[in-house]
Amino acid sequence: MIEYLPRSKHQAELYVTQFGAEECVPGHDFGPAVRNHYLLHYILSGEGTFEVGGTRYRLRKGQGFLICPEVVTYYRADSANPWSYCWFGFNGTLAEWHLKQAGLTLSSPILEYDRDDRISQYLEWMFESRDYAKSRETRLTGLLALLLSELAEFGPAAASGEKGSRAELYVDKVKDFIELNYDRNMTVEDIAHFIGLNRSYLCSLFKRTMNVSIQDYLIRYRMNKACEMMGNAELSIGDIARSVGYGDPLLFSKIFKKLKGASPKHYRSGTDVQ
Structure with missing residues (x-):
């Protein structure tokens, strides 16, 4: 058969x-x-x-x-x-x-x-x-x-020997969680709870492996996603802010400018910030 x-x-x-x-x-x-x-x-x-x-x-x-x-x-x-x-x-x-x-x-x-x-x-x-x-x-x-x-x-x-180190597995879980949930209002505590590890231990492990904190990794991921969305003319700056997890457009703009060197408006238009 x-x-x-x-x-x-x-x-x-x-x-x-x-x-x-x-x-x-x-x-x-x-x-x-x-x-x-x-x-x-x-x-x-x-x-x-x-x-x-x-x-x-x-x-x-x-x-x-x-x-x-x-x-x-x-x-x-x-x-x-x-x-x-x-x-x-x-x-x-x-x-x-x-x-x-x-x-x-x-x-x-x-x-x-x-x-x-x-x-x-x-x-x-x-x-x-x-x-x-x-x-x-x-x-x-x-x-x-x-x-x-x-x-x-x-x-x-x-x-x-084929599973990779335990640290790498936990780091990958953090990155996967952020990729799937960056649009939500989440905290590092939420990530640690999902993975099932103590917050301090997970933060230390992630920083040691990635040379960046979980919080900074999350912010950078969100801002990079925001940059991708800038090309969509149908989305306002407020729409983009909400789409990457920021209910406050002013806070989003402040963080975006700090990381990218220009406000969302100037970044989108391609002009230099003064």
Whole structure:
């Protein structure tokens, strides 16, 4: 039972290429061979072996293995207790990132998931998506994303060497939060609460990593966004101020002039401030 799908023309970040399931006969094998996409196998019953990079893994029900693009692999069902498995083929610019969140990489290709039958449920839903004539591709991508989120939440932790430092993770969270919320009236305390760290500790960590305080980073980000909006003639200076989180246009103008060396009005017109 297998279904192949054409390459997505609309969803370059993450898309399904195939999925299926098979009850293997004793000794059934595949490879050595390479694939041009990611292929995630999950064992429903039985046993078998998976080989990649000179390492052989003995696997059973509740485990699985990841095949990465252009990597030689070989796998074989056990002769006495052959496995049955399902698989999900996919690709996209964010595929590797999603897999890393689940702790699955070329150097760590083994999946551990035995808490429930959710993975086989996602496979069933994928087959049932045939009923969605207009939106099947979107539904399949959504189901794949849900599957990967399940593995990230309950699968093995990503290798520490590939996660980056804890400081970098917290700094990235601060930057992401500011990017998504700079238009709101927020404080550094709000950011710290969202991330779940003590305000003083987070500020110290951010300053040490970025050589700028969170408050200054937020102000600079807002003013740079304001500069981008200056080209929109439909927006007044007050509109721009509110759009970057300042309810008081006078305060916005004062901060803008201090940072950019000209008032918003002069900056927009391109004339020098006197």
